[in-house]
Amino acid sequence: MKLIFALLLIANLLVFGWFKLDAAPMKVELQSREKNASAVKVVTGKLGASPEPTTAAEASPEPVASSAPPSSSPAMTSAPKASPTPSATVKVAGHCVRWTGITGEQIDAAREKLRTLGISATETSSGESSKVWVYMPPLDSLEAAKAKAAQLAEMGVTDYFVVNNGGRWQNAISLGIFSTREAGERHLAELQAKGVRSAVVRDRDDTLKQASFNAKNVSDQQLEKLNKLSLQFKGSVLRDLACAR
The missing domain is CATH 3.30.70 (Alpha-Beta Plaits)
Structure with missing residues (x-):
């Protein structure tokens, strides 16, 4: 039984080998696969873009001209704006x-x-129209009157002068002459607010014309x-x- 199985197997192998050797070789026409090879284009992933050629020369990207205006080069700077001329100071x-x-x-x-x-x-x-006088009574000497006047200046009093005419009011310090007592009293209050304590107001009977x-x-x-x-x-x-x- 085993001998018969072996003989059949050998017979089948011989028949298979004969058919293989007797069959004509298959010709593969490679040329048919290359049909219209020059028309083959490489399609990029961008939709709507024109396909680029497959050759090395044609496949290199071409510079694309931009419609936007070229940016200014660093060397081309805009001219500095002239600064406005300052107005002349009134002197x-x-x-x-x-x-x-x-x-x-x-x-x-x-x-x-x-x-x-x-x-x-x-x-x-x-x-002659002046009626009241704001003043500091005469001091002992002209030097004392000038020292008192310097103190008035430090207090911010600007309208004063030392009487030095040799008359009754010698060495007094005049602080203003006014046409009404109300104006004189108001000025005296302003002086007292600055620290002047010895100033007084008197009617104009023999005050000095100034x-x-x-x-x-x-x-x-x-x-x-x-x-x-x-x-x-x-x-x-x-x-x-x-x-x-």
Whole structure:
């Protein structure tokens, strides 16, 4: 039985081998697989994009011209904008001064001296219409009166002068003459608020006639001469003022 099975197996192998050797070899036409190879295109993953050629020369990306305007290169900078010219500061030429403490017959002489120096000044006088006087009573000496006046300046009092005419009110310190007692009392209250304690108000019966002069645009040369001139008028005071802009 085993012998018969072996013989049949050998017979089958011989028949299979004969058919294999007798069969004609299959020809595979590779050319058919390459049909229209030049028309083959590589499709990219972008929808709607045109396929690129498969050759190395054609497959290299071409530079794409952009429709957007080119950005400015670092070397091409815009011209700097001219900064606005600052407006010129209004400056008052020369000095602004106030000459006070001119009394009685000195007023006409001071007015003439100012005219001679070429200084245009505004005059303020307290004449017959003045009714009350705010002042500090006469001190023991002129030096004491000047020291008291310096204290007034430190307190912020600006309108004062030392009486130095040799009369009844010698060494008194005048703090203003007013046309009404109400105005005098109001000024006295302002002085007391600054710390002035010895000032008083009195009716104008024998008070001094006073005048002051305000001037601006005073040159250095005129100021020097005016300083020397003010020393000739006893009791007068020459002060620098802040010029109004």
